[in-house]
Each structure stands twice: as structure tokens, then as C-alpha cells.
Amino acid sequence: MPPRPGDGASGRAVARFATRPFDAARLGLTALLLVLFAQGPGLSGLVEQWWLVLVGLGGALVANSTGIGGGVVFVPAFDVLALQEDRIVGTSLLIQCFGMSMGALTYLSRGNIPALPRLEDGGTARLSSAGIVLAVLPAALVGYWLATLGGFRPDWPLALIFKVLSLGLLAALLATQFARVLTHRPLNMGTDGAMLCLVGLIGGAFVGWISIGVGELLAIYLMLRGLRAVEAVGLAVIVTALCVVLARIGLPGSQGVEVDVALLVAPGALLGGFLAPFLLDYVGETRVKWFCAFWIVVSPMFM
Secondary structure, three states: OOOOOOOHHHHHHHHHHHHHHHHHHHHHHHHHHHHHHHHOOHHHHHHHOOHHHHHHHHHHHHHHHHOOOOHHHHHHHHHHOOOOHHHHHHHHHHHHHHHHHHHHHHHHHOOOOOOOOEEOOOOEOOOOHHHHHHHHHHHHHHHHHHHOOOOOOOOOOHHHHHHHHHHHHHHHHHHHHHOOOOOOOOOOOOHHHHHHHHHHHHHHHHHHHHOOOHHHHHHHHHHHOOEOHHHHHHHHHHHHHHHHHHHHHHOOOOOOOOHHHHHHHHHHHHHHHHHHHHHHHHHOHHHHHHHHHHHHHHHHHHO
């Protein structure tokens, strides 16, 4: 019997060829950061504030292995560093443009995101990966606009908003550990499409307020609907990356930014985004969730 397409060496060659655009994009992203870094703080700034790289590494590892935005680390860290409150979220988002983008490209390069997501019961969803992204992303950008330039924001200090929303996200995160799949009905564009739009709208507003939310809400919903964890997290990372990049490009005046701080944190975020998918494979979904739950409980105490 002749080998089927995709079998053996020919299949591996096709797979390698398919990932080349993502590998090239990762190199391009790294080159862009190097150029911006050289024009910004430079090597002297890195030597003086080397520990900011570790903040970026930790934030990106958490963000890209769970779908939670890196703001769960960056916002408390920048609050401790006494950055101006109106610049903390924007600085976090700029860093995530590098860290979450690297994570998204790494998931895609590793083939973790098939065209039709797989379910825990062995089946496949009827709604494609691209369909999921397209259902969530526009609504997330609308939510982000409402939360920033639209002025739809609680009249609370940033620290209080972060504490309330992060603890809410903690409860939702733990729900995926203990709750059963909501229904075994295949994912579809009808009811699920409407729910994904709602997830995007709420999550996008959270991103505008505290720089996290859309990825975690999406990952939680997809896991509760039966998707395998690695694919749910991978799709969440992709949506978060697209959301923060488009928000920074399309709405550049929506948040203030400490550019030099962002560029010093970004190298660690880039490395963390690359390593996180491998960490998820090695450590396992459950251990990563429990560590993130611990961090979400502890981090607001520093604000």
C-alpha cells in the first residue's frame, strides 16, 4: 500500500514547511525588540535594572501557560515600583505585545492549534480555530475601547479593580479544575458563537482596566465546553496577543506607557513566551493552574 500523505518523512517535511512562517515571525519579533532596545535603554540600562528581565520571564511563563494575561504579574510589580497608575496598564500591554505574540507563534509553530480543535472525548469541534478567534476578537476590541476611550470604567483605584477582578478570575480558573463539561454538544457558531462574543466583550473591558481577562475567560469557556487544555490555552494566547497588539496599534492614545521600563521587561517576556508551551507540557495543566491560583491570591497583597 502506498504511503498516505502526511506519513513518514514526507509528512514531517510538510509539517516543517508549514511552520516556517511562524518561525520567521518569531525571528522578526526578536529582531524588532533588539532594534527598539538598542534605541532605548540599551545595554547600560539592562545592567542597571537586570531584574526587570526576570519580571518579564515570570509574567510570560504564567500568561502563556494558562492563557492569563501577563498583567497578573506586571500590574502588582509596577505598582510596587511606584509607576504612575495611568501608565501601569499601558506598560503591561506593550510588554504583552512581545510576550504573548511569541507564545502564540510558538503554539502555532509546534502544531498545537489544529484547524478543528479536538475535544477531551476524542471528537472534534464543529467551530474552527479561526472561527473561535474571529468570534472573540472584534468583541474584545470593542470592550477594550469602551473601557478606555469610551470611559466605561469603575470609579475605583487600580489596585481595588485588580483585586476584585483577579479574585473573580481565580474563582473561574478553579472552576475548570472541578466543574464538569457543560455539555457534550459540539462547539458551533450558534449558541457558542454568541457566548464567545460575550466572552470577548467582557474580557476586552477587563484588558482595558487591568490588562488581563480576555484570554483567561476564553480558555475557561473552551475547557468547560470540552476542548483539550493545550488547545484552549493556545487559542486564548493567540486571542490575547492579537487583542493587545491591535489595541496598541489601533488605539495608541488609550493608555500611557513607560517605554523604557517596557523594553527592559520585554526580553524576559519574549523568552517566557517561547518556553511556556513547553512548560505546560512538562509540568502539566493542573500544577500550572494551582501555581497561578496561588499567585493570584498572593499578588494583590503587595498592592
